[in-house]
Amino acid sequence: MNDKSKTISEKIDWFFDRFKHIPYVSPALAVIFILAVVPTLFVLLISLTNYNLAMNIGKLRFVGLSHYIRLFSGKDIIFNYSLFITIFISAVIIFANLIVGYIFALLLDAREFRLKGVILAGLIAPIVVTPSIMTQVWVLMLNAEFGVVNYLIETLFGVRPAWLSPELALFSVSFVMFWFATPYVALILYAGLRTLPTDPYEAAEIDGANFIQRFRYITLPLMKPLIILVLLMRFIDMFKTFEMPFLLTSGGPGYRTTFLGLHLYKQGFGVNGFLGYSSAISVVLILLVVVLSMFLIRIMRKNKGLY
């Protein structure tokens, strides 16, 4: 039988057998390379130029590392501030997420009952529904004059805080981010709690260990990989923060809620249109996320198939 008498199906078969994994894996890897690695290199290149949104392309000049020097010399106060809140406010939010998420997970794990599916569905809603839309609902609810949050607070305590005022804006934005992420943390920790073995707890009961001891010496060590996984995933998520401050406060008042992504956006696509400078911020952001991803990958490889 020569090649010409083979049907197309046989040819494809021969091809797939001959090259093993390559026909399966290479299309996806090629597409991802083009869509992610090439833009990364491109943004790196742009960050070394004076490219501007309104600029004639003929005026494009190579400016070397001057954008980076400006970023790290402390001249861009908003950059310093946004980097600070993106790291430290995120850490606070994530810590709160873990505490409250763990309490929620314990509540879910404590008893078996028929309506648990409904409770879980309620928790899933904030995770899956379009964040930009829910953020807008929060804008309505947090309105100082006609928001339902202040209606309830005034009824109970007789005060009407201005949630998006200079003093409270960062807290309010953080709270909304906290609200979005807590169910996510709770669900994952709940899944972890459910896979814990029962033997150590039975042994602990015989030894008379109390609640805190059981948590400290059994639950925490067993859950540690999962907790670190959630922690890193949340941190990566926080570095991507955009919708919530953008829609709640557009980074204001002043620059109080300007997270890193928002600073990048304002520099590149705001009034200035400094795409070159904005690209340099992109590179910093990409590097931060890559470093965090490396840690995440290490944790995941070490604990493969644990849960």
Next chain:
Amino acid sequence: MNIKGKKKELLTILIFLGLAFMFLQSVFPFYWMLVTSFKNKLQVYDASVWVFKPIFENYVKVFISKNFLKYLINSTVIAIFSVIISVFIGGLAAYGFARYQFKRKELYFFSLLALRMLPAIAFTIPYFIIGRFTGVLDTHVILIIASLTFNLPFTVWMMRGFFEEIPKELEESAKVDGCSTLQVLRLIVVPLAIPGITATGIFALIYSWNEFVYALILTSRDAVTIPILSTLFTSVAGTSYGQLATVGVLASTPILIFAMFVQKYMIRGLTFGAVKG
């Protein structure tokens, strides 16, 4: 015994109170959105109105004066193409990762995760500039392409686990019986992986549907999606929250229904298959 029994009863009550609080804080914004969508112009600005006669004015307005259908079509077209492309190409790759051993396999696999994690906002500049010079800015095409940056690595990650759960022996015995590689895929692998493929597809659909950053920067008029539409209700006259809430209800209902279908796989989807749940 009696004291211990009472203590346990009290604990149970506390647990259910806690669960009730957890549920309420989670769903209240959705309830408020639904209620707001049925309020009239004045009631929207009055949080003390909890019981009222629902009106459908907002729904009519959203479809007629805001042309909701156009945005719905944009979002749907982009999501469907994104899902089809990523499930097909990503599924193939996931199968390759699940079934074959090759050099630096895990390195490639984990690099995909790192790419999935990259912040969209940092990619908007190259996409914007490339889009500007190729003329695809404000089209479905550029948003479909941009959505592959997160959906394609996601599908590879998610589906590898589903393929690994299919016993290898089934495929081997089918080959012994004379099935070709394609027949094995079509007759054995795909039918067995259908629940996993569906779940992955639904997750990819949700991710694409909710995408905000790329849509904000890469569209301006023709290809605007629903998440961006939700930002267009603010004018000098204030924000029309009634219509905004209506768009919210219309956009989130399909997502909530889809999410309920994949509830079983929720943990898996949220952790890219890392936690089987």
